Amino acid sequence: xxxxxxxxxxxxxxxxxxxxxxxxxxxxxxxxxxxxxxxxxxxxxxxxxxxxxxxxxxxxxxxxxxxxxxxxxxxxxxxxxxxxxxxxxxxxxxxxxxxxxxxxxxxxxxxxxxxxxxxxxxxxxxxxxxxxxxxxxxxxxxxxxxxxxxxxxxxxxxxxxxxxxxxxxxxxxxxxxxxxxxxxxxxxxxxxxxxxxxxxxxxxxxxxxxxxxxxxxxxxxxxxxxxxxxxxxxxxxxxxxxxxxxxxxxxxxxxxxxxxxxxxxxxxxxxxxxxxxxxxxxxxxxxxxxxxxxxxxxxxxxxxxxxxxxxxxxxxxxxxxxxxxxxxxxxxxxxxxxxxxxxxxxxxxxxxxxxxxxxxxxxxxxxxxxxxxxxxxxxxxxxxxxxxxxxxxxxxxxxxxxxxxxxxxxxxxxxxxxxxxxxxxxxxxxxxxxxxxxxxxxxxxxxxxxxxxxxxxxxxxxxxxxxxxxxxxxxxxxxxxxxxxxxxxxxxxxxxxxxxxxxxxxxxxxxxxxxxxxxxxxxxxxxxxxxxxxxxxxxxxxxxxxxxxxxxxxxxxxxxxxxxxxxxxxxxxxxxxxxxxxxxxxxxxxxxxxxxxxxxxxxxxxxxxxxxxxxxxxxxxxxxxxxxxxxxxxxxxxxxxxxxxxxxxxxxxxxxxxxxxxxxxxxxxxxxxxxxxxxxxxxxxxxxxxxxxxxxxxxxxxxxxxxxxxxxxxxxxxxxxxxxx
Numbered sequence: 001x002x003x004x005x006x007x008x009x010x011x012x013x014x015x016x017x018x019x020x021x022x023x024x025x026x027x028x029x030x031x032x033x034x035x036x037x038x039x040x041x042x043x044x045x046x047x048x049x050x051x052x053x054x055x056x057x058x059x060x061x062x063x064x065x066x067x068x069x070x071x072x073x074x075x076x077x078x079x080x081x082x083x084x085x086x087x088x089x090x091x092x093x094x095x096x097x098x099x100x101x102x103x104x105x106x107x108x109x110x111x112x113x114x115x116x117x118x119x120x121x122x123x124x125x126x127x128x129x130x131x132x133x134x135x136x137x138x139x140x141x142x143x144x145x146x147x148x149x150x151x152x153x154x155x156x157x158x159x160x161x162x163x164x165x166x167x168x169x170x171x172x173x174x175x176x177x178x179x180x181x182x183x184x185x186x187x188x189x190x191x192x193x194x195x196x197x198x199x200x201x202x203x204x205x206x207x208x209x210x211x212x213x214x215x216x217x218x219x220x221x222x223x224x225x226x227x228x229x230x231x232x233x234x235x236x237x238x239x240x241x242x243x244x245x246x247x248x249x250x251x252x253x254x255x256x257x258x259x260x261x262x263x264x265x266x267x268x269x270x271x272x273x274x275x276x277x278x279x280x281x282x283x284x285x286x287x288x289x290x291x292x293x294x295x296x297x298x299x300x301x302x303x304x305x306x307x308x309x310x311x312x313x314x315x316x317x318x319x320x321x322x323x324x325x326x327x328x329x330x331x332x333x334x335x336x337x338x339x340x341x342x343x344x345x346x347x348x349x350x351x352x353x354x355x356x357x358x359x360x361x362x363x364x365x366x367x368x369x370x371x372x373x374x375x376x377x378x379x380x381x382x383x384x385x386x387x388x389x390x391x392x393x394x395x396x397x398x399x400x401x402x403x404x405x406x407x408x409x410x411x412x413x414x415x416x417x418x419x420x421x422x423x424x425x426x427x428x429x430x431x432x433x434x435x436x437x438x439x440x441x442x443x444x445x446x447x448x449x450x451x452x453x454x455x456x457x458x459x460x461x462x463x464x465x466x467x468x469x470x471x472x473x474x475x476x477x478x479x480x481x482x483x484x485x486x487x488x489x490x491x492x493x494x495x496x497x498x499x500x501x502x503x504x505x506x507x508x509x510x511x512x513x514x515x516x517x518x519x520x521x522x523x524x525x526x527x528x529x530x531x532x533x534x535x536x537x538x539x540x541x542x543x544x545x546x547x548x549x550x551x552x553x554x555x556x557x558x559x560x561x562x563x564x565x566x567x568x569x570x571x572x573x574x575x576x577x578x579x580x581x582x583x584x585x586x587x588x589x590x591x592x593x594x595x596x597x598x599x600x601x602x603x604x605x606x607x608x609x610x611x612x613x614x615x616x617x618x619x620x621x622x623x624x625x626x627x628x629x630x631x632x633x634x635x636x637x638x639x640x641x642x643x644x645x646x647x648x649x650x651x652x653x654x655x656x657x658x659x660x661x662x663x664x665x666x667x668x669x670x671x672x673x674x675x676x677x678x679x680x681x682x683x684x685x686x687x688x689x690x691x692x693x694x695x696x697x698x699x700x701x702x703x704x705x706x707x708x709x710x711x712x713x714x715x716x717x718x719x720x721x722x723x724x725x
Contacts, residue, residue: 010189012079016086019044032694034681038652041094045087045648052083053641080635081149084644088153091648092160095657098677100164101684102662105675107167117665117675118165124661125158150640153647157658186223186230194219236291256287359404359609360583364393395584395605407611409441413464415614416440420465422492424480425499426472427597428538428581432496432610433457433468435603439611440464467492472502474517481524491530496579496610498535501554501562501596514562518569525574533610534571536563538581538598545595554596577613579606655681 023044030036051057106114132151136144164170194201194215204211237249264280397404407415423433437445440461457468471477477499484491503514525532542555572578584605585598592598651659655677666676689695
């Protein structure tokens with residue numbers, strides 16, 4: 001399939017479920033204690049904040065896995081995009097009964113008060129939705145992605161409230177969607193097989209719409225069968241009320257899959273695909289039959305037990321109570337929490353980074369060649385005393401700068417897969433062309449071609465196409481752009497252009513003539529439908545220029561005037577990205593052997609700058625499929641994370657599934673009824689405690705001593721209850 005995200009979301013969903021299960025299993029007795037349970041959940045929220053928003057996980061080197069292990073990187077990246085989602089869902093779930101009771105109480109009030117209370121909450125939700133939508137339309141795509149993980153909860157809450165705000169709405173639903181929702185996970189997994197990068201599976205040739213309808217029906221039917229098989233196997237392998245057998249079967253299942261995978265990988269190097277497929281199918285049938293024979297009796301027994309009784313009805317449960325030893329002022333705390341949330345949200349929103357135009361802000365780092373020699377076990381041909389005077393330079397970025405890194409050839413091949421890249425310019429652009437070829441793994445491209453360097457050239461590396469168009473003058477660049485537009489071929493995915501340095505030398509043009517040519521070039525760039533990278537001329541080594549005429553017309557001062565002209569007349573503004581030549585050449589200007597050309601390692605640095613910006617460049621092109629584009633930006637935002645931590649604090653300790661907005665209903669109570677979620681806690685959970693044969697939590701107590709021992713006894717009883725269940 002070739003998509004790392006195929007496994008990312010299912011893996012993360014599984015991990016989320018396992019983490020929540022572990023958190024609820026740990027100290028089970030406190031699951032029925034009002035505030036202890038919520039304090040534990042808040043502790044989980046703090047861990048999420050520290051691990052993702054403060055980027056504690058980045059200390060384990062996940063950022064470096066992007067090129068070598070794309071699947072692991074995709075899981076890490078997607079976890080950042082959804083790290084609050086499951087936890088917020090848990091908070092909504094534990095408060096759902098309170099929200100449901102509040103709606104029913106509102107509907108039992110007089111119609112005017114009920115309408116005003118619901119209308120106020122709906123108005124607040126609509127205001128939040130309008131603000132979020134208006135702001136989202138203005139934001140760049142990267143900034144929107146970075147902020148959506150924090151603000152995306154509000155549209156979901158608004159939809160849930162609107163969907164349940166009326167009794168008539170709650171009593172009706174679309175049966176087809178309810179039926180389809182049972183198989184949503186299986187549909188998500190199988191759609192990667194039915195609809196691939198190359199299009200839909202072609203069963204009915206010549207009739208694409210009929211073919212799509214047939215494949216969609218086949219997908220739904222297969223998902224339904226897979227769901228049915230999974231349900232049966234789950235009951236067989238994971239029987240109810242038998243933790244020991246569940247653990248044993250889970251270990252056996254994982255071991256069996258690992259052994260079969262290793263066996264198939266071993267055979268893949270010796271046998272054909274058909275032979276491996278046949279052996280895998282036979283092994284799967286044998287494994288299935290073994291599982292059925294070993295677990296069918298337990299499955300039937302657990303099935304009969306499930307039919308006879310509910311998992312809760314036969315449990316004798318001791319009473320559980322809780323104490324609150326301190327009194328606090330909710331209105332003051334709510335106001336302070338709201339202020340902290342607003343301030344942290346505003347500050348965090350202002351700190352959203354897209355790393356635009358910062359890839360040029362690197363520098364050359366000296367590396368000890370003697371140390372490298374010793375590491376690779378080569379003979380040290382440089383005397384250790386002379387190593388201090390020898391330097392090997394490597395282009396690098398500051399450590400905290402948007403995760404910029406060196407792209408290896410496999411990573412570049414993946415990034416440029418299926419792309420057509422056209423480079424237009426003079427000899428300096430020719431150096432970028434050769435360096436881009438080397439970055440794709442063609443190390444024979446050393447850039448020394450003699451007279452052939454002034455001609456066009458096209459090379460292909462699997463599905464990636466590189467084309468160089470020789471255009472030493474500004475008028476040549478304009479002509480090449482126009483020819484690309486007039487060509488019957490589609491526009492390239494990326495155009496890298498630069499030059500105009502030789503204009504003064506070849507034409508001896510005046511300053512006004514140069515302005516005219518640069519203006520035409522800016523117009524052509526702005527009208528291009530492709531991504532365009534402009535390469536500003538590198539630093540000129542004036543003293544190394546090999547003629548008086550060159551030293552007079554294309555010295556560094558003259559070229560600096562051209563760079564300013566490009567900026568003034570809109571060439572830079574018309575480009576998607578600026579590859580700043582002086583940024584990676586000014587410190588190595590003495591190596592420009594003819595005053596203009598640089599050694600290959602210098603151009604390699606320019607290509608690395610370009611590759612680190614390629615993800616952002618892809619987001620600006622409507623014709624390019626956007627993959628994982630945020631690998632070059634800081635994924636954590638501690639300020640917005642602090643705001644989410646405050647939101648979870650409000651949801652947990654104010655018992656509100658809508659994170660504070662439900663308290664607005666209390667403003668319209670006339671006869672003294674209590675409609676705030678905190679006041680409805682005991683009434684909402686009374687049926688639950690009754691079904692569990694537990695006493696509801698008592699109100700605030702200040703005594704100690706005997707109460708502590710009773711809590712300890714109840715904790716032990718609750719633990720034994722969990723084991724029996």
